[in-house]
Amino acid sequence: MSGSVALDTLKKTPLNAVHRDSGARMVDFGGWDMPVEYSGIVAEHLAVRKRVGLFDVSHMGEIEIRGPQAVELIDALCSNRAAALQDGQAQYSGLLYPNGGFVDDLLVHRFSADHYFLCVNAANQDKDFEWIRGHNRFDADVRLTSADYAQLAIQGPQALPTAQALTPADLSAMRYYRFIRHEFAGAPAVIARTGYTGEDGFEVYIPPGEGERVWNAVLAAGEEYGILPCGLGARNTLRLEAAMSLYGHEIDERITPYEAGLGWIVKLKKPAFTGRDALAAQKREGVRRKVAGFEMKGRGIARDGYRVHAGGEEAGWVTSGSPAPWLEKNIGMCMLPVEAAEAGRPIEIAVRSRMVAAEITPTPFYSRRN
Amino acid sequence: MYPPEYRYTKEHEWVHVSGESAAVGITHHAQDQLGDVVFVELPDVGAKLQANGAFGTVESVKAVSDIYAPIGGDVTEVNEALIDMPELLNSDPHGAGWLVRLKIFDATELEALMNAGEYAEYVAAEGG
Numbered sequence: 001m002s003g004s005v006a007l008d009t010l011k012k013t014p015l016n017a018v019h020r021d022s023g024a025r026m027v028d029f030g031g032w033d034m035p036v037e038y039s040g041i042v043a044e045h046l047a048v049r050k051r052v053g054l055f056d057v058s059h060m061g062e063i064e065i066r067g068p069q070a071v072e073l074i075d076a077l078c079s080n081r082a083a084a085l086q087d088g089q090a091q092y093s094g095l096l097y098p099n100g101g102f103v104d105d106l107l108v109h110r111f112s113a114d115h116y117f118l119c120v121n122a123a124n125q126d127k128d129f130e131w132i133r134g135h136n137r138f139d140a141d142v143r144l145t146s147a148d149y150a151q152l153a154i155q156g157p158q159a160l161p162t163a164q165a166l167t168p169a170d171l172s173a174m175r176y177y178r179f180i181r182h183e184f185a186g187a188p189a190v191i192a193r194t195g196y197t198g199e200d201g202f203e204v205y206i207p208p209g210e211g212e213r214v215w216n217a218v219l220a221a222g223e224e225y226g227i228l229p230c231g232l233g234a235r236n237t238l239r240l241e242a243a244m245s246l247y248g249h250e251i252d253e254r255i256t257p258y259e260a261g262l263g264w265i266v267k268l269k270k271p272a273f274t275g276r277d278a279l280a281a282q283k284r285e286g287v288r289r290k291v292a293g294f295e296m297k298g299r300g301i302a303r304d305g306y307r308v309h310a311g312g313e314e315a316g317w318v319t320s321g322s323p324a325p326w327l328e329k330n331i332g333m334c335m336l337p338v339e340a341a342e343a344g345r346p347i348e349i350a351v352r353s354r355m356v357a358a359e360i361t362p363t364p365f366y367s368r369r370n
Numbered sequence: 371m372y373p374p375e376y377r378y379t380k381e382h383e384w385v386h387v388s389g390e391s392a393a394v395g396i397t398h399h400a401q402d403q404l405g406d407v408v409f410v411e412l413p414d415v416g417a418k419l420q421a422n423g424a425f426g427t428v429e430s431v432k433a434v435s436d437i438y439a440p441i442g443g444d445v446t447e448v449n450e451a452l453i454d455m456p457e458l459l460n461s462d463p464h465g466a467g468w469l470v471r472l473k474i475f476d477a478t479e480l481e482a483l484m485n486a487g488e489y490a491e492y493v494a495a496e497g498g
Binding site: 323 | 405406408409427429430431432434
Protein backbone atom coordinates (compact mmCIF):
# COMPACT_ATOMS: atom_id res chain seq x y z
CA MET A 1 0.00 0.00 0.00
CA SER A 2 1.32 3.41 -0.84
CA GLY A 3 -0.86 5.59 1.33
CA SER A 4 1.12 8.74 0.75
CA VAL A 5 0.43 8.72 -2.99
CA ALA A 6 -3.32 8.34 -2.48
CA LEU A 7 -3.25 11.02 0.21
CA ASP A 8 -1.75 13.54 -2.15
CA THR A 9 -4.80 13.31 -4.37
CA LEU A 10 -7.24 13.90 -1.51
CA LYS A 11 -8.57 17.38 -0.90
CA LYS A 12 -7.83 18.91 2.47
CA THR A 13 -9.65 21.45 4.59
CA PRO A 14 -7.74 24.33 6.24
CA LEU A 15 -7.97 22.29 9.48
CA ASN A 16 -6.28 19.19 8.04
CA ALA A 17 -3.03 19.59 9.95
CA VAL A 18 -4.95 20.20 13.19
CA HIS A 19 -6.86 16.95 12.74
CA ARG A 20 -3.75 14.95 11.94
CA ASP A 21 -1.71 16.47 14.76
CA SER A 22 -4.44 15.77 17.30
CA GLY A 23 -4.61 12.10 16.38
CA ALA A 24 -7.99 12.05 14.68
CA ARG A 25 -8.71 8.95 12.61
CA MET A 26 -8.80 10.19 9.03
CA VAL A 27 -10.76 8.71 6.13
CA ASP A 28 -11.29 9.41 2.46
CA PHE A 29 -14.73 11.00 2.48
CA GLY A 30 -15.84 11.62 -1.08
CA GLY A 31 -12.33 12.63 -2.09
CA TRP A 32 -11.68 14.63 1.09
CA ASP A 33 -9.21 13.69 3.80
CA MET A 34 -11.56 14.12 6.77
CA PRO A 35 -11.61 13.13 10.45
CA VAL A 36 -14.09 10.30 11.09
CA GLU A 37 -13.48 10.33 14.84
CA TYR A 38 -11.29 11.87 17.53
CA SER A 39 -12.04 10.28 20.90
CA GLY A 40 -14.66 7.85 19.57
CA ILE A 41 -17.98 8.14 17.78
CA VAL A 42 -20.05 7.26 20.87
CA ALA A 43 -18.30 9.76 23.16
CA GLU A 44 -18.54 12.49 20.51
CA HIS A 45 -22.19 11.75 19.79
CA LEU A 46 -23.08 11.91 23.49
CA ALA A 47 -21.08 15.12 23.93
CA VAL A 48 -23.29 16.78 21.31
CA ARG A 49 -26.51 15.47 22.86
CA LYS A 50 -25.53 16.43 26.42
CA ARG A 51 -22.98 19.24 26.10
CA VAL A 52 -21.37 20.59 22.95
CA GLY A 53 -19.27 19.35 20.04
CA LEU A 54 -17.17 21.02 17.35
CA PHE A 55 -17.04 19.79 13.77
CA ASP A 56 -14.88 20.82 10.84
CA VAL A 57 -17.29 20.89 7.91
CA SER A 58 -15.10 23.00 5.64
CA HIS A 59 -15.49 20.40 2.90
CA MET A 60 -19.03 21.70 2.33
CA GLY A 61 -19.35 23.87 -0.76
CA GLU A 62 -20.43 27.48 -1.06
CA ILE A 63 -22.02 29.08 -4.10
CA GLU A 64 -22.84 32.77 -4.16
CA ILE A 65 -25.43 34.29 -6.46
CA ARG A 66 -25.62 38.03 -7.02
CA GLY A 67 -27.72 40.30 -9.15
CA PRO A 68 -31.12 41.98 -9.27
CA GLN A 69 -32.72 38.68 -10.34
CA ALA A 70 -30.65 36.38 -8.13
CA VAL A 71 -33.75 35.20 -6.29
CA GLU A 72 -35.58 34.49 -9.55
CA LEU A 73 -32.74 32.17 -10.55
CA ILE A 74 -32.83 30.34 -7.22
CA ASP A 75 -36.60 30.05 -7.30
CA ALA A 76 -36.51 28.71 -10.86
CA LEU A 77 -34.17 25.89 -9.84
CA CYS A 78 -35.08 25.12 -6.22
CA SER A 79 -38.24 23.65 -4.74
CA ASN A 80 -38.62 25.86 -1.68
CA ARG A 81 -39.60 29.53 -1.95
CA ALA A 82 -36.46 31.65 -1.74
CA ALA A 83 -38.52 34.79 -2.37
CA ALA A 84 -40.02 34.33 1.10
CA LEU A 85 -36.62 34.85 2.74
CA GLN A 86 -35.70 38.02 4.55
CA ASP A 87 -32.18 39.34 5.02
CA GLY A 88 -30.45 37.18 7.62
CA GLN A 89 -32.69 34.18 7.07
CA ALA A 90 -31.76 30.71 5.82
CA GLN A 91 -33.88 28.00 4.23
CA TYR A 92 -33.48 24.30 3.49
CA SER A 93 -34.27 23.54 -0.14
CA GLY A 94 -33.89 21.10 -3.00
CA LEU A 95 -32.04 21.80 -6.24
CA LEU A 96 -33.98 19.55 -8.59
CA TYR A 97 -33.84 17.85 -11.97
CA PRO A 98 -36.89 17.93 -14.27
CA ASN A 99 -37.85 14.43 -12.98
CA GLY A 100 -38.14 15.85 -9.47
CA GLY A 101 -35.01 14.07 -8.25
CA PHE A 102 -32.30 15.94 -6.42
CA VAL A 103 -29.27 17.58 -7.97
CA ASP A 104 -28.51 18.35 -4.32
CA ASP A 105 -30.06 19.51 -1.08
CA LEU A 106 -28.84 22.83 0.22
CA LEU A 107 -29.21 25.78 2.54
CA VAL A 108 -30.10 29.10 0.91
CA HIS A 109 -29.06 32.17 2.91
CA ARG A 110 -30.24 35.64 1.95
CA PHE A 111 -27.43 38.12 2.56
CA SER A 112 -29.42 40.85 0.79
CA ALA A 113 -32.06 41.13 -1.93
CA ASP A 114 -29.34 40.82 -4.58
CA HIS A 115 -26.91 38.48 -2.83
CA TYR A 116 -27.62 34.88 -1.82
CA PHE A 117 -25.23 32.39 -0.24
CA LEU A 118 -25.81 28.68 -0.80
CA CYS A 119 -24.26 25.94 1.29
CA VAL A 120 -24.15 22.67 -0.69
CA ASN A 121 -22.77 19.16 -0.28
CA ALA A 122 -19.02 18.73 -0.72
CA ALA A 123 -19.21 15.98 -3.32
CA ASN A 124 -21.88 17.82 -5.33
CA GLN A 125 -20.48 21.33 -5.40
CA ASP A 126 -18.99 21.25 -8.90
CA LYS A 127 -22.11 19.58 -10.32
CA ASP A 128 -24.34 22.11 -8.54
CA PHE A 129 -22.31 25.05 -9.77
CA GLU A 130 -22.39 23.81 -13.38
CA TRP A 131 -26.13 23.12 -13.11
CA ILE A 132 -26.95 26.57 -11.79
CA ARG A 133 -24.62 28.32 -14.21
CA GLY A 134 -26.02 26.29 -17.10
CA HIS A 135 -29.56 27.40 -16.27
CA ASN A 136 -28.79 31.02 -15.52
CA ARG A 137 -31.53 32.73 -17.54
CA PHE A 138 -31.48 35.72 -15.25
CA ASP A 139 -28.03 37.11 -15.94
CA ALA A 140 -27.03 36.52 -12.33
CA ASP A 141 -23.43 36.42 -11.17
CA VAL A 142 -22.92 32.81 -10.03
CA ARG A 143 -19.67 31.93 -8.29
CA LEU A 144 -18.30 28.84 -6.61
CA THR A 145 -16.68 30.39 -3.54
CA SER A 146 -15.91 27.27 -1.47
CA ALA A 147 -12.22 28.16 -1.30
CA ASP A 148 -13.10 31.41 0.47
CA TYR A 149 -14.56 29.69 3.53
CA ALA A 150 -13.73 27.34 6.32
CA GLN A 151 -16.88 26.11 8.07
CA LEU A 152 -17.15 25.01 11.68
CA ALA A 153 -20.27 23.53 13.27
CA ILE A 154 -20.76 24.09 17.01
CA GLN A 155 -23.60 21.85 18.10
CA GLY A 156 -25.30 20.86 21.33
CA PRO A 157 -27.22 22.33 24.27
CA GLN A 158 -24.13 24.32 25.30
CA ALA A 159 -23.42 25.59 21.78
CA LEU A 160 -25.00 28.94 22.62
CA PRO A 161 -22.77 29.91 25.57
CA THR A 162 -19.74 28.47 23.76
CA ALA A 163 -20.33 30.54 20.63
CA GLN A 164 -21.57 33.59 22.53
CA ALA A 165 -18.23 33.87 24.32
CA LEU A 166 -16.57 34.51 20.96
CA THR A 167 -18.73 37.21 19.41
CA PRO A 168 -20.25 40.56 20.36
CA ALA A 169 -23.36 39.62 18.33
CA ASP A 170 -26.34 38.69 20.51
CA LEU A 171 -26.73 35.04 19.57
CA SER A 172 -29.49 34.31 22.08
CA ALA A 173 -31.71 36.72 20.16
CA MET A 174 -31.08 34.82 16.94
CA ARG A 175 -33.78 32.34 16.01
CA TYR A 176 -33.31 28.97 14.34
CA TYR A 177 -32.48 29.28 10.63
CA ARG A 178 -31.37 32.89 11.06
CA PHE A 179 -27.84 34.15 10.62
CA ILE A 180 -25.78 37.24 11.17
CA ARG A 181 -22.57 38.51 9.59
CA HIS A 182 -20.36 39.59 12.42
CA GLU A 183 -17.01 39.10 14.06
CA PHE A 184 -16.39 35.63 15.49
CA ALA A 185 -13.22 34.99 17.50
CA GLY A 186 -11.84 38.07 15.80
CA ALA A 187 -12.57 36.84 12.29
CA PRO A 188 -15.19 38.14 9.86
CA ALA A 189 -17.87 35.46 9.90
CA VAL A 190 -21.29 34.28 8.85
CA ILE A 191 -22.82 32.87 12.04
CA ALA A 192 -25.92 30.80 11.29
CA ARG A 193 -28.17 29.06 13.78
CA THR A 194 -28.35 25.89 11.72
CA GLY A 195 -27.04 22.36 12.01
CA TYR A 196 -27.20 18.72 11.09
CA THR A 197 -27.35 17.03 14.46
CA GLY A 198 -30.86 17.54 15.82
CA GLU A 199 -29.49 19.89 18.46
CA ASP A 200 -29.38 23.64 18.82
CA GLY A 201 -26.18 25.05 17.39
CA PHE A 202 -24.35 27.23 14.96
CA GLU A 203 -22.60 26.85 11.66
CA VAL A 204 -19.88 29.47 11.31
CA TYR A 205 -18.28 30.40 8.00
CA ILE A 206 -14.89 32.11 8.25
CA PRO A 207 -11.92 32.87 5.98
CA PRO A 208 -9.83 29.68 5.54
CA GLY A 209 -6.72 31.34 6.92
CA GLU A 210 -8.56 31.88 10.21
CA GLY A 211 -9.74 28.28 10.45
CA GLU A 212 -7.12 26.90 12.79
CA ARG A 213 -7.18 29.90 15.13
CA VAL A 214 -10.98 29.93 15.35
CA TRP A 215 -11.08 26.13 15.84
CA ASN A 216 -8.77 26.47 18.83
CA ALA A 217 -10.73 29.45 20.17
CA VAL A 218 -13.97 27.44 20.09
CA LEU A 219 -12.36 24.50 21.89
CA ALA A 220 -11.06 26.90 24.56
CA ALA A 221 -14.44 28.63 24.92
CA GLY A 222 -16.22 25.29 25.19
CA GLU A 223 -13.78 23.73 27.62
CA GLU A 224 -15.84 24.60 30.68
CA TYR A 225 -18.82 22.82 29.08
CA GLY A 226 -16.87 19.71 28.20
CA ILE A 227 -16.66 20.35 24.45
CA LEU A 228 -15.26 17.59 22.25
CA PRO A 229 -13.92 17.86 18.71
CA CYS A 230 -16.10 15.56 16.62
CA GLY A 231 -15.64 13.72 13.36
CA LEU A 232 -17.92 12.81 10.49
CA GLY A 233 -18.81 9.50 12.17
CA ALA A 234 -20.71 11.26 14.95
CA ARG A 235 -22.12 13.76 12.47
CA ASN A 236 -23.69 10.84 10.63
CA THR A 237 -25.13 9.08 13.70
CA LEU A 238 -26.47 12.39 15.03
CA ARG A 239 -28.22 13.28 11.80
CA LEU A 240 -29.60 9.75 11.51
CA GLU A 241 -31.18 9.90 15.00
CA ALA A 242 -32.75 13.19 13.90
CA ALA A 243 -33.85 11.46 10.64
CA MET A 244 -32.24 14.13 8.47
CA SER A 245 -31.62 13.17 4.86
CA LEU A 246 -28.15 12.55 3.47
CA TYR A 247 -27.50 12.96 -0.24
CA GLY A 248 -26.71 9.63 -1.86
CA HIS A 249 -28.75 7.83 0.78
CA GLU A 250 -32.28 9.13 1.49
CA ILE A 251 -32.14 11.47 -1.48
CA ASP A 252 -30.44 11.30 -4.86
CA GLU A 253 -31.08 12.07 -8.51
CA ARG A 254 -33.90 9.49 -8.69
CA ILE A 255 -35.61 10.19 -5.36
CA THR A 256 -38.04 13.10 -5.09
CA PRO A 257 -38.71 15.30 -2.05
CA TYR A 258 -42.15 13.69 -1.64
CA GLU A 259 -40.63 10.22 -1.57
CA ALA A 260 -38.02 11.39 0.93
CA GLY A 261 -40.63 12.85 3.28
CA LEU A 262 -39.52 16.36 2.38
CA GLY A 263 -42.80 17.61 0.96
CA TRP A 264 -42.49 20.71 3.15
CA ILE A 265 -39.67 22.02 0.94
CA VAL A 266 -41.85 21.77 -2.19
CA LYS A 267 -43.85 24.90 -2.93
CA LEU A 268 -46.04 23.95 -5.90
CA LYS A 269 -47.87 27.27 -5.73
CA LYS A 270 -44.83 29.41 -6.45
CA PRO A 271 -43.93 30.27 -10.09
CA ALA A 272 -42.67 27.40 -12.25
CA PHE A 273 -39.46 25.67 -11.20
CA THR A 274 -37.47 22.75 -12.53
CA GLY A 275 -39.12 19.52 -11.43
CA ARG A 276 -42.46 21.16 -10.66
CA ASP A 277 -44.50 19.25 -13.25
CA ALA A 278 -43.16 15.89 -12.14
CA LEU A 279 -43.80 16.77 -8.51
CA ALA A 280 -47.30 18.08 -9.16
CA ALA A 281 -48.17 14.80 -10.90
CA GLN A 282 -46.65 12.80 -8.07
CA LYS A 283 -48.59 14.79 -5.52
CA ARG A 284 -51.80 14.26 -7.48
CA GLU A 285 -51.29 10.53 -7.92
CA GLY A 286 -49.57 9.90 -4.60
CA VAL A 287 -46.10 8.47 -4.14
CA ARG A 288 -45.60 4.73 -4.64
CA ARG A 289 -42.58 4.47 -2.39
CA LYS A 290 -41.16 6.44 0.45
CA VAL A 291 -38.37 6.68 2.97
CA ALA A 292 -39.36 5.33 6.38
CA GLY A 293 -37.61 4.91 9.70
CA PHE A 294 -37.16 1.53 11.34
CA GLU A 295 -35.82 0.02 14.51
CA MET A 296 -34.16 -3.38 14.74
CA LYS A 297 -36.08 -5.83 16.89
CA GLY A 298 -33.78 -8.81 16.42
CA ARG A 299 -30.08 -8.89 17.13
CA GLY A 300 -28.25 -7.19 14.31
CA ILE A 301 -27.27 -3.87 12.83
CA ALA A 302 -28.68 -2.70 9.52
CA ARG A 303 -26.17 -1.04 7.23
CA ASP A 304 -26.55 1.10 4.15
CA GLY A 305 -27.64 -0.95 1.16
CA TYR A 306 -28.91 -4.02 3.02
CA ARG A 307 -32.08 -5.46 1.47
CA VAL A 308 -35.41 -5.01 3.23
CA HIS A 309 -38.16 -7.63 3.10
CA ALA A 310 -41.83 -6.94 3.79
CA GLY A 311 -44.49 -9.65 3.81
CA GLY A 312 -41.82 -12.23 3.04
CA GLU A 313 -40.64 -10.57 -0.16
CA GLU A 314 -37.84 -8.24 -1.02
CA ALA A 315 -39.38 -4.79 -1.02
CA GLY A 316 -36.65 -2.18 -0.67
CA TRP A 317 -33.30 -1.24 0.77
CA VAL A 318 -31.70 0.40 3.77
CA THR A 319 -30.78 3.98 2.86
CA SER A 320 -28.89 4.56 6.15
CA GLY A 321 -28.44 2.20 9.09
CA SER A 322 -26.38 2.37 12.23
CA PRO A 323 -26.32 1.89 15.96
CA ALA A 324 -27.83 5.01 17.56
CA PRO A 325 -25.55 5.97 20.46
CA TRP A 326 -28.01 8.22 22.29
CA LEU A 327 -31.08 6.03 21.81
CA GLU A 328 -29.04 2.85 22.38
CA LYS A 329 -30.92 1.09 19.61
CA ASN A 330 -30.04 -0.06 16.15
CA ILE A 331 -31.97 2.13 13.76
CA GLY A 332 -32.12 3.09 10.15
CA MET A 333 -34.08 4.51 7.28
CA CYS A 334 -35.20 2.53 4.26
CA MET A 335 -36.95 2.94 0.93
CA LEU A 336 -40.15 0.89 0.72
CA PRO A 337 -43.47 0.80 -1.16
CA VAL A 338 -45.85 3.08 0.77
CA GLU A 339 -48.08 0.21 1.84
CA ALA A 340 -45.12 -1.47 3.56
CA ALA A 341 -43.85 1.75 5.10
CA GLU A 342 -46.55 2.45 7.70
CA ALA A 343 -45.40 2.87 11.28
CA GLY A 344 -45.79 -0.34 13.26
CA ARG A 345 -45.37 -2.64 10.26
CA PRO A 346 -42.94 -5.53 10.72
CA ILE A 347 -40.12 -5.83 8.21
CA GLU A 348 -37.00 -7.94 7.94
CA ILE A 349 -33.49 -6.79 7.12
CA ALA A 350 -31.05 -9.09 5.35
CA VAL A 351 -28.03 -8.73 7.62
CA ARG A 352 -25.43 -10.60 5.58
CA SER A 353 -26.74 -14.20 5.62
CA ARG A 354 -29.48 -13.76 8.24
CA MET A 355 -32.94 -12.18 8.16
CA VAL A 356 -33.35 -9.97 11.23
CA ALA A 357 -36.69 -8.63 12.45
CA ALA A 358 -37.29 -4.88 12.47
CA GLU A 359 -40.28 -2.56 12.69
CA ILE A 360 -41.22 0.63 10.89
CA THR A 361 -41.21 3.50 13.38
CA PRO A 362 -42.22 7.16 13.24
CA THR A 363 -39.42 9.68 12.59
CA PRO A 364 -37.52 11.54 13.83
CA PHE A 365 -36.15 8.92 16.18
CA TYR A 366 -34.88 11.76 18.33
CA SER A 367 -36.02 15.34 18.78
CA ARG A 368 -34.73 17.74 21.37
CA ARG A 369 -37.01 19.13 24.02
CA ASN A 370 -37.36 22.87 23.35
CA MET B 371 1.63 -3.99 23.97
CA TYR B 372 1.46 -7.40 22.24
CA PRO B 373 1.84 -10.40 24.58
CA PRO B 374 4.98 -12.33 23.61
CA GLU B 375 3.35 -15.72 24.21
CA TYR B 376 0.63 -15.03 21.58
CA ARG B 377 0.82 -15.52 17.82
CA TYR B 378 -0.67 -13.04 15.32
CA THR B 379 -2.20 -12.91 11.85
CA LYS B 380 -2.04 -10.35 9.08
CA GLU B 381 -5.78 -9.91 9.56
CA HIS B 382 -5.07 -8.72 13.12
CA GLU B 383 -6.24 -11.70 15.13
CA TRP B 384 -4.26 -13.30 17.94
CA VAL B 385 -4.13 -16.88 19.18
CA HIS B 386 -2.93 -18.01 22.58
CA VAL B 387 -2.15 -21.72 22.81
CA SER B 388 -2.18 -23.69 26.02
CA GLY B 389 -1.74 -27.42 25.48
CA GLU B 390 -4.23 -28.65 22.88
CA SER B 391 -6.54 -25.67 23.17
CA ALA B 392 -6.22 -22.06 22.11
CA ALA B 393 -7.97 -18.76 22.75
CA VAL B 394 -8.57 -16.44 19.79
CA GLY B 395 -9.19 -12.70 19.73
CA ILE B 396 -8.55 -9.52 17.79
CA THR B 397 -5.53 -7.34 18.45
CA HIS B 398 -5.26 -3.98 20.08
CA HIS B 399 -4.51 -2.54 16.66
CA ALA B 400 -7.66 -4.10 15.22
CA GLN B 401 -9.92 -2.65 17.92
CA ASP B 402 -8.22 0.72 17.60
CA GLN B 403 -8.90 0.75 13.85
CA LEU B 404 -12.54 -0.29 14.37
CA GLY B 405 -13.41 2.23 17.07
CA ASP B 406 -16.25 1.64 19.56
CA VAL B 407 -17.27 -2.01 19.18
CA VAL B 408 -21.03 -2.38 19.56
CA PHE B 409 -21.81 -5.85 18.25
CA VAL B 410 -20.12 -9.22 18.04
CA GLU B 411 -21.38 -12.28 16.19
CA LEU B 412 -19.70 -15.56 17.07
CA PRO B 413 -20.08 -19.21 15.99
CA ASP B 414 -21.81 -21.82 18.14
CA VAL B 415 -19.90 -24.20 20.34
CA GLY B 416 -19.06 -27.23 18.23
CA ALA B 417 -18.46 -25.27 15.02
CA LYS B 418 -15.42 -26.37 13.07
CA LEU B 419 -13.16 -23.52 12.05
CA GLN B 420 -10.68 -23.76 9.19
CA ALA B 421 -7.48 -21.74 9.30
CA ASN B 422 -8.04 -18.38 7.55
CA GLY B 423 -11.79 -18.99 7.36
CA ALA B 424 -14.18 -16.22 8.42
CA PHE B 425 -15.93 -17.31 11.60
CA GLY B 426 -17.66 -14.20 12.91
CA THR B 427 -18.04 -10.48 12.69
CA VAL B 428 -17.21 -7.53 14.87
CA GLU B 429 -19.12 -4.31 14.31
CA SER B 430 -18.24 -0.84 15.45
CA VAL B 431 -20.59 2.12 15.13
CA LYS B 432 -19.14 2.78 11.71
CA ALA B 433 -17.99 -0.53 10.27
CA VAL B 434 -18.48 -4.27 9.93
CA SER B 435 -15.37 -6.42 10.06
CA ASP B 436 -15.04 -10.17 9.48
CA ILE B 437 -12.88 -12.18 11.85
CA TYR B 438 -10.71 -14.98 10.50
CA ALA B 439 -9.52 -18.07 12.32
CA PRO B 440 -5.74 -17.98 12.84
CA ILE B 441 -5.72 -21.79 12.98
CA GLY B 442 -8.24 -24.59 12.53
CA GLY B 443 -10.12 -26.15 15.43
CA ASP B 444 -13.37 -27.10 17.09
CA VAL B 445 -15.04 -24.28 19.01
CA THR B 446 -15.22 -25.42 22.65
CA GLU B 447 -16.28 -22.14 24.21
CA VAL B 448 -17.46 -18.69 23.10
CA ASN B 449 -17.12 -15.51 25.14
CA GLU B 450 -20.77 -14.93 26.07
CA ALA B 451 -19.84 -11.78 27.99
CA LEU B 452 -19.34 -10.01 24.66
CA ILE B 453 -23.05 -10.19 23.85
CA ASP B 454 -23.85 -7.67 26.55
CA MET B 455 -20.42 -6.06 26.80
CA PRO B 456 -18.94 -5.82 23.30
CA GLU B 457 -16.88 -2.89 24.60
CA LEU B 458 -14.58 -5.47 26.25
CA LEU B 459 -13.03 -5.76 22.81
CA ASN B 460 -11.91 -2.15 23.12
CA SER B 461 -10.93 -2.12 26.77
CA ASP B 462 -9.14 -5.49 26.97
CA PRO B 463 -8.70 -6.99 23.49
CA HIS B 464 -5.90 -9.36 24.52
CA GLY B 465 -7.64 -10.56 27.71
CA ALA B 466 -11.31 -10.30 28.69
CA GLY B 467 -12.19 -9.54 25.05
CA TRP B 468 -11.23 -13.03 23.81
CA LEU B 469 -13.70 -14.38 21.25
CA VAL B 470 -13.59 -18.19 21.18
CA ARG B 471 -11.61 -21.15 22.50
CA LEU B 472 -10.65 -23.92 20.12
CA LYS B 473 -9.49 -27.48 20.33
CA ILE B 474 -6.59 -27.32 17.92
CA PHE B 475 -6.63 -29.54 14.81
CA ASP B 476 -3.04 -29.13 13.73
CA ALA B 477 -0.45 -27.29 15.82
CA THR B 478 1.87 -26.93 12.83
CA GLU B 479 -0.49 -24.23 11.49
CA LEU B 480 0.90 -21.97 14.20
CA GLU B 481 4.22 -21.87 12.37
CA ALA B 482 2.74 -19.64 9.68
CA LEU B 483 1.82 -16.94 12.19
CA MET B 484 3.82 -13.93 13.39
CA ASN B 485 5.34 -13.56 16.82
CA ALA B 486 4.77 -10.38 18.83
CA GLY B 487 7.84 -8.60 17.50
CA GLU B 488 7.05 -9.44 13.89
CA TYR B 489 3.43 -8.35 14.35
CA ALA B 490 4.42 -5.02 15.92
CA GLU B 491 6.67 -4.38 12.91
CA TYR B 492 3.88 -5.41 10.55
CA VAL B 493 1.47 -2.94 12.18
CA ALA B 494 4.07 -0.16 12.09
CA ALA B 495 4.67 -0.82 8.38
CA GLU B 496 0.93 -0.60 7.72
CA GLY B 497 1.02 2.92 9.10
CA GLY B 498 -0.66 2.06 12.39
